[in-house]
Structures are given as structure tokens and as C-alpha cells.
Amino acid sequence: xxxxxxxxxxxxxxxxxxxxxxxxxxxxxxxxxxxxxxxxxxxxxxxxxxxxxxxxxxxxxxxxxxxxxxxxxxxxxxxxxxxxxxxxxxxxxxxxxxxxxxxxxxxxxxxxxxxxxxxxxxxxxxxxxx
Amino acid sequence: xxxxxxxxxxxxxxxxxxxxxxxxxxxxxxxxxxxxxxxxxxxxxxxxxxxxxxxxxxxxxxxxxxxxxxxxxxxxxxxxxxxxxxxxxxxxxxxxxxxxxxxxxxxxxxxxxxxxxxxxxxxxxxxxxxxxxxxxxxxxxxxxxxxxxxxxxxxxxxxxxxxxxxxxxxxxxxxxxxxxxxxxxxxxxxxxxxxxxxxxxxxxxxxxxxxxxxxxxxxxxxxxxxxxxxxxxxxxxxxxxxxxxxxxxxxxxxxxxxxxxxxxxxxxxxxxxxxxxxxxxxxxxxxxxxxxxxxxxxxxx
Amino acid sequence: xxxxxxxxxxxxxxxxxxxxxxxxxxxxxxxxxxxxxxxxxxxxxxxxxxxxxxxxxxxxxxxxxxxxxxxxxxxxxxxxxxxxxxxxxxxxxxxxxxxxxxxxxxxxxxxxxxxxxxxxxxxxxxxxxxxxxxxxxxxxxxxxxxxxxxxxxxxxxxxxxxxxxxxxxxxxxxxxxxxxxxxxxxxxxxxxxxxxxxxxxxxxxxxxxxxxxxxxxxxxxxx
Numbered sequence: 001x002x003x004x005x006x007x008x009x010x011x012x013x014x015x016x017x018x019x020x021x022x023x024x025x026x027x028x029x030x031x032x033x034x035x036x037x038x039x040x041x042x043x044x045x046x047x048x049x050x051x052x053x054x055x056x057x058x059x060x061x062x063x064x065x066x067x068x069x070x071x072x073x074x075x076x077x078x079x080x081x082x083x084x085x086x087x088x089x090x091x092x093x094x095x096x097x098x099x100x101x102x103x104x105x106x107x108x109x110x111x112x113x114x115x116x117x118x119x120x121x122x123x124x125x126x127x128x129x130x
Numbered sequence: 131x132x133x134x135x136x137x138x139x140x141x142x143x144x145x146x147x148x149x150x151x152x153x154x155x156x157x158x159x160x161x162x163x164x165x166x167x168x169x170x171x172x173x174x175x176x177x178x179x180x181x182x183x184x185x186x187x188x189x190x191x192x193x194x195x196x197x198x199x200x201x202x203x204x205x206x207x208x209x210x211x212x213x214x215x216x217x218x219x220x221x222x223x224x225x226x227x228x229x230x231x232x233x234x235x236x237x238x239x240x241x242x243x244x245x246x247x248x249x250x251x252x253x254x255x256x257x258x259x260x261x262x263x264x265x266x267x268x269x270x271x272x273x274x275x276x277x278x279x280x281x282x283x284x285x286x287x288x289x290x291x292x293x294x295x296x297x298x299x300x301x302x303x304x305x306x307x308x309x310x311x312x313x314x315x316x317x318x319x320x321x322x323x324x325x326x327x328x329x330x331x332x333x334x335x336x337x338x339x340x341x342x343x344x345x346x347x348x349x350x351x352x353x354x355x356x357x358x359x360x361x362x363x364x365x366x367x368x369x370x371x372x373x374x375x376x377x378x379x380x381x382x383x384x385x386x387x388x389x390x391x392x393x394x395x396x397x398x399x400x401x402x403x404x405x406x407x408x409x410x411x412x413x414x415x416x417x418x419x420x421x422x423x424x425x426x427x428x429x430x431x
Numbered sequence: 432x433x434x435x436x437x438x439x440x441x442x443x444x445x446x447x448x449x450x451x452x453x454x455x456x457x458x459x460x461x462x463x464x465x466x467x468x469x470x471x472x473x474x475x476x477x478x479x480x481x482x483x484x485x486x487x488x489x490x491x492x493x494x495x496x497x498x499x500x501x502x503x504x505x506x507x508x509x510x511x512x513x514x515x516x517x518x519x520x521x522x523x524x525x526x527x528x529x530x531x532x533x534x535x536x537x538x539x540x541x542x543x544x545x546x547x548x549x550x551x552x553x554x555x556x557x558x559x560x561x562x563x564x565x566x567x568x569x570x571x572x573x574x575x576x577x578x579x580x581x582x583x584x585x586x587x588x589x590x591x592x593x594x595x596x597x598x599x600x601x602x603x604x605x606x607x608x609x610x611x612x613x614x615x616x617x618x619x620x621x622x623x624x625x626x627x628x629x630x631x632x633x634x635x636x637x638x639x640x641x642x643x644x645x646x647x648x649x650x651x652x653x654x
Contacts, residue, residue, distance in 0.1 A: 009325055014352060014411060042311050049307045051165060053332040057349050181654055186509055188651040202515075202651075206436075210512040219510070220503035224447050233443065237436055237511060273507070 005048045015050055019058035024067060027078055028088035036078045038068060135198035138162050138284050138316035139183055144192030146178060153178050153340045156192070160333060163313035165306070167327035167348075168320035169418050170337035176320040177216070179337065180288050183318070184214055197284055210238070213282035215273045217289040221261045227272050228257040231279075238280045246279035252301045266293050278305050285309065287319035291326065299323075303330060328352075328414035336421050343425040348414075355417045356391040358399070359408040360384040366403035371395075375424050387412075387420055436513040437521050444525035448491055455487030456533040463540055467549075484537060484564070485598055488530045488571040489591060492578055506654065515653035519579070523643055526575050531568075538564045555616040558625050559605075562632070566601055569632040570594055572639035579643040 005022050007015060026032040038044075041059055045052045059076060062068045067084065070076045078084065104114040121128075140159035146152065153175045160166045170176045181187045183196055185205030194201040199208040221230055235241040250257060253271040264272065270293050277285060285306070291299045307330060309315050321327055327334060328348070335345035344351075355375075362368060362384050368377070373390035384404070388395070396406050412420070445452075459480055466476035509518055541564065544550060545557035577590045604610070605628075613622045621629075 009329060015329070016349065042313060046307045046311045049303055049330065051330050051332050051348060052310055053164075053347055053349055184510065186506075186515065186652070186654040206512050206514045206517070209510065212510075214510040216506060218503055219506040221507055222443065222447070222504045233439065237439060 005044075007048050007050055016054045016057045016061070019044075019048075019050065019055060020062055023058070023062060024088050024091070027067060027084055028092055030085055032078050034078050034080050034084050038076045038078060040075055136162055137195070137198075138164070139196040139318070140194070141179070141182065142193045144182060144189045144194060146182060146187065146189050148178075151175070151178075151340060153182075156342055158335055158342060158345060160316055160318060162316055163310070164332040165310065165317040165319070165330055166333040166335060167331035168318065168335050168337060169322075169324060169327055169414075170320070170343075171422070173339075174337045175340045176337055177288055178340075180214075180216070180286055180318070180320065183286065184209070184212065211283040212286060213277035213280050213284075214286045215270070215277045215288070215290055217270065217292050219273055220269060221272060221276075223261050226258055226260050227255060227264075227275075230261075230272070230276060231257065234276045234280060240281045242279055242281055245281070246275060249275045249279060249305070252305075253298060267295060267298065270294060271298055274302060274305075278309075281315075283315055285315075285317045285319075287317070287321075289321060290319055291321060291323055299326075306330065324413070324415040324418060334414070336418055338422045338425055339429070341425065341429075343421050351414065351417055352411065354389050354391055355412045355420070356388055357410040357412055357416075358386040358388065358391075358395070358406060359410070360386060360399060361405040361407050363403060363405075368404055369398060369402050371398075375420050383407075389417075389421075436511050437517055440508060440511070440513070440518065440521040441525040441528065444522065445529055448494065448525075448529040451487055451491050451494070452529055452533050455483050456536050459483040459487075459533065459537040460540055463537070463544060466544075480537070480541070481563075481567075481602075484534065484567045485570065485594075487533060488567065489574060489594060491529045492526055492571065492574045493587060493591070509653055515650065516648055518653070519647040519650065520644065523575060523579065523647065530571050534564070534568060534571075552617055553615050555614045555619050557619060558621060559611065559614050562625050562628050563605070565629060565632040565636075566598075566605075569635040569639075570598060572636045572643075573597075576639040576643040576646075580646050 005019065007018050007022075009015070011018055013021070023032070023038070032038065039047065041055045042052055044050075045055045059068060059070065063070060066079055066081065067088070068076055069079050081087070100114065100118075104117075109117070138160040141156050144156040145154055151173065156175075156179065158179070168176050168179065178187070182189055182194055183201065185194075185196075185202035185208065188202050196208040197211045199205075201208055221227075225233075231246055235243065235246075249255075253275055255268060255271055255275065259268075261269065261272075270290070274287075274290065277287075290302060294302065303326060306317060306319075309317060319327075331348050333345070334348050334351055336343040360368070360383065362379070362382060364382075368384065368386070371388065373388050374386060375389050376385075376387040378385045386399075391409075396409075399406055462476045462479035462483060464476070465472045466480070467473075468476075509515060511518075513521075538560075541560050542557055545554055545560060550556075574590055574594055578587060581587065581590075610622075610624050613620060614625070
């Protein structure tokens with residue numbers, strides 16, 4: 001894994017969540033492919049200067065979620081699941097949509113207003129880059 | 131007398147009294163391969179605890195073991211594996227850093243000369259400089275260099291980042307995290323910098339007024355504590371929870387701080403008629419302050 | 432491993448104190464030499480010799496035990512793989528060595544000067560020299576014992592005062608005509624006074640060393 005993780009204590013998400021999200025994202029966009037090796041817990045902890053216990057937690061949860069697999073004595077790998085990238089993308093989209101629904105609720109937007117807003121964004125910014 | 135080499139250190143029932151201060155029945159341990167952050171106000175007993183581990187002072191009660199050796203009986207054997215740096219420590223005034231490097235290298239066979247040279251660069255130090263000509267910050271960096279280049283099995287740091295500029299602090303944290311690559315090496319550090327403690331510690335211990343207020347792994351701390359914002363309509367009384375650390379009531383809004391958070395709490399609160407508007411995680415600093423406040427209130431009552 | 436830390440600390444102290452050791456020796460030898468040149472040379476040389484002896488001893492004792500405390504390097508020294516007792520013992524040993532080596536040089540040189548042909552008429556004064564030098568060593572031992580027990584600079588300052596007074600009293604006593612005249616002979620005679628004094632000095636040295644080691648071994652808190 002050559003692109004460095006970006007972990008910030010100013011991020012509202014807890015550290016273990018940031019580690020999980022960044023690993024999932026790499027799988028989603030294909031930087032990490034099924035079967036690729038990922039750094040050992042201690043290695044990653046040293047690389048991004050985050051406690052071992054936090055990395056352990058992130059890896060444990062990712063394993064339970066089926067994103068990675070740890071083989072005793074061999075290290076950790078991205079799950080051998082060919083659909084993994086797609087699953088990750090699905091989950092990311094799901095997450096974004098849920099936040100949008102939640103925020104829209106706080107703003108008291110109706111379902112139609114929310115859909116209109118989504119169309120507006122796609123019109124102005126088709127690539128979703130900004 | 132059980133020697134447990136699977137632990138970096140353990141203190142059991144340790145007590146020590148001074149004229150104006152006493153450390154009471156301290157129980158603390160750290161497994162090998164982990165980092166413990168020790169947090170506490172000034173005068174809480176952090177330095178005393180560390181000095182007890184180093185065998186510099188003897189306990190009046192209890193047992194202390196470090197790297198499988200009983201302290202202070204086998205303190206010399208224990209210290210062979212420990213590197214200790216304290217913010218009030220100084221090196222020998224009349225000598226240079228190079229002299230100290232040779233001195234330390236002659237005592238500890240694990241001295242890594244090439245690593246030491248790399249640290250000289252990273253910490254921006256000159257080996258030929260005399261101790262007297264060094265600023266406080268440079269002396270601390272020199273002490274850290276001498277401690278790190280020995281590749282110790284247990285590194286004990288008492289306020290290592292006080293007096294360090296941000297660049298040096300960043301370098302130190304990087305070097306500390308390199309140590310954890312080896313699962314047999316451990317670190318104990320006391321610090322006021324709760325952000326650093328929160329980031330790199332596996333275990334955290336809070337000390338206040340000679341007592342251990344709380345000690346557990348970091349993720350547990352962060353998961354158990356929450357600040358819950360509530361909307362409490364008129365006529366509604368909130369139920370009393372024993373896990374409430376603090377409850378602040380305003381006109382209609384209340385803030386409940388708890389150290390035993392679980393989602394079921396929402397149900398209980400809403401059953402009483404209140405509405406949960408926000409649940410916030412707490413930073414280690416906030417957790418620390420809340421813990422100490424509660425501990426002090428308990429001691430008084 | 433432990434003994435090498437012990438001797439590394441002793442060597443370190445000797446390295447730090449090498450200036451005092453050298454100056455003390457050189458000044459003392461120069462003073463001895465100048466004592467050949469007439470009455471004035473004898474008087475001045477004599478005083479200088481004694482000052483070099485006593486002062487360097489006091490300086491060394493104070494410096495090695497107190498500056499370590501002042502410049503907080505004691506904490507660093509105690510972080511080394513050595514017990515607190517052995518560390519303090521190393522300080523005691525380096526104290527005795529850093530004083531004892533120049534002292535031995537000056538004592539041998541001083542006593543030897545009584546064995547020269549010119550000194551033949553008053554060869555008995557070699558006893559005077561021996562008792563005097565042993566007094567200085569006894570004084571130094573006493574100061575080191577004191578510094579092993581107390582830890583503040585006030586007590587240390589008091590120690591210098593007592594040492595000075597003690598030395599002055601000794602010189603006044605020892606230089607009384609009734610004490611000195613029996614020694615100004617070509618033969619070497621031990622008078623009752625000199626026997627008692629010499630014996631007393633040896634006892635003081637032995638006791639001081641023993642008690643200092645005992646005091647250090649009983650320390651439970653080293654910081």
C-alpha cells in the first residue's frame with residue numbers, strides 16, 4: 001500500500017473508523033484488489049502513528065464485515081471475494097444516501113425536494129468532483 | 131515471588147508516603163508490546179509511580195516487577211532493559227553528546243550506532259556540542275536519542291514532550307511508534323498532551339492525588355464515555371442512573387455525561403419523556419477531566 | 432555488566448575531576464620545591480603545600496557529590512543498570528581516588544624530602560610530615576562521610592567550616608614547641624603524642640569509610 005493513509009484527530013470520526021473507511025475506500029476504487037496483502041497491524045500502526053489497539057479493532061471489524069481476512073502467521077489480505085469492490089461501492093453509496101436523508105430531515109425537506117436537489121447537483125457537476 | 135516475563139511491569143498494592151503526599155494501594159500493569167499513557171494533574175503521583183518502577187525510591191507496601199525482575203531487589207538487572215528519560219533529567223555537564231554516546235554504547239550491548247546517527251539528524255543535534263551549551267529542548271532531545279538508540283525493551287518517559295518544539299515532538303512520536311513494530315518492546319509515558327496520549331496509547335491510566343482513578347485500554351475509554359444532549363419538556367423528571375457521571379440541567383435542555391454508554395440508554399431516557407437530540411463522543415481530555423472531578427467528589431463524600 | 436557500570440562511573444568522575452587533581456598535585460609539588468629556598472620559601476611553601484592538600488580535598492569532595500545533584504545528572508546516573516547503593520559507592524570510591532592519588536604523590540614527595548642529605552639533621556621531622564598528611568586524609572574521610580549522610584548545601588557549607596576549624600586547631604596544637612621539638616632530631620622517634628595522633632587518624636579513616644558504606648547501604652530512597 002503505497003498511498004499514505006490520512007488520519008486526523010480533527011476528524012469527527014474516531015480513529016478506528018477512519019482507518020476502516022480508508023481501507024474500504026481503497027478497495028472500492030480498486031487500489032486494493034481482492035487477495036492483495038495489506039500491512040500487518042503493527043506495521044500499519046507504525047506507519048500512520050496510531051496505536052496498535054486501534055488498528056487491531058479496525059482489522060477485527062473489517063474481518064467481521066468480510067472485507068479482509070487474516071491468516072495466522074501469514075498476514076492480512078483483502079478478501080478473495082471478486083465482488084468486493086462492488087460491495088464496497090454499494091456500501092459507500094448507501095452510507096452517503098443515508099447521510100443525505102438524515103440532513104434533509106433536519107432541513108425539513110420533502111422527498112421530492114431531496115430528489116430535486118440531487119438532480120441539481122448532477123446537472124451542475126456531472127463528475128461529482130468538487 | 132512470581133516472575134512474569136510476559137508483562138512489561140506490574141505494581142501490586144503499592145503504597146508510599148511522603149510528607150505532604152501519599153500514594154495509596156496502587157495496582158497497575160502493562161503487558162509486553164503495548165504503550166501505556168499515564169495522565170494526571172501535576173503532583174498526582176505520576177513521577178512517583180515512575181520512580182518506584184525505576185527502583186529510585188522504595189515502596190512501603192506492595193510488590194513491583196519490571197521486565198520479570200523484582201524491584202528494588204533486582205533493580206540493576208531490570209534497568210539493563212529499561213531506558214528512562216525524565217523532563218528534569220540532565221546529562222553530565224562537562225561532556226559532549228559524542229562522549230555520552232560512547233559512554234552509553236559501552237554500557238548497553240544493544241546500542242545501534244547507525245540508528246543513533248540517524249536520530250542526530252532527525253533531532254537536529256550536533257554530536258560535538260557540549261551539554262552546557264545546549265538549550266533545554268536540545269538536552270531533552272539528546273536524552274531521547276541516547277534512550278532510543280539503545281533499543282530498550284521498556285522505554286519510560288516522564289513528560290517527554292514538554293520543552294520540545296512541534297517538529298521534535300513529531301519526530302519523537304514517529305520514533306516511539308517505530309518501537310511498536312516489535313511486539314516484545316513496550317513504552318510507558320506520562321504526558322499532559324492528551325492528544326498524543328489519545329493517538330498512540332494502547333492502555334491509559336488516570337492518576338489523581340495519589341490514587342489510580344481509572345485504568346483500561348484506550349478503545350474502551352473512548353467507547354464507554356458519551357455526552358448526551360436532551361430536550362426535557364416541563365414536568366418530565368429524568369430517571370436516575372448510577373452510571374451518570376454528570377448531569378447538567380438547564381431550562382429545557384440537559385446534558386448527561388455517562389461512562390457506561392449503550393444504545394439501550396436512549397430507550398430509557400425517552401421512556402421518561404425526554405428526547406435525545408445529540409450523542410457526542412468525548413475526547414480523552416474531556417474524559418480525563420470528568421473522571422477526576424467525579425473521583426474527587428467521591429473521596430470527599 | 433554491573434561492575435563495568437560501576438567502574439565506568441568511577442572513570443567518568445576521575446575524568447571530570449582531572450583538572451583539580453592535576454592542579455592540586457602540581458601546586459603541592461611546586462610548594463614542596465620552594466620550601467628549600469630560605470625561611471620565606473619554607474613558610475610560603477609550607478602554607479601553599481597545606482592549602483593545596485586540604486583545599487583540593489574539600490573541593491573534590493564537594494564537587495563530585497554536590498554538582499551532580501545540582502545539575503540533575505544524578506537522575507541520569509541512577510537510570511543506568513546499577514543499584515542505587517553501588518552508584519553511591521562508586522561516588523565514594525571516585526572521591527577517594529581523586530583525592531587519594533594526588534595525596535599519595537604529595538605524601539611520598541614530602542616524606543622523601545626528609546630523606547635527602549640536607550634534611551639529615553632533622554630527619555625525625557618525617558614523623559611530623561606523616562602525621563600531618565594522615566590528618567589531612569582523616570579530615571577528607573570525615574568530610575566524605577558527612578556528605579554521604581546529608582544532602583543539602585547548607586550542611587555541606589557547615590562541613591567546610593568545621594573542617595577549617597578542625598584543621599586550624601590541629602595546626603595550632605601540632606606546632607606547639609613541646610610537640611615539635613622532640614621531632615627535630617636526626618633520629619626517627621615516635622613520641623606519645625605522635626603515636627596517639629597517628630593511631631587516632633587511622634581510626635577516624637577506618638570508621639569514616641565503614642560508616643559511610645553503612646549509611647549508603649541503608650538508603651532506601653535514592654532520589
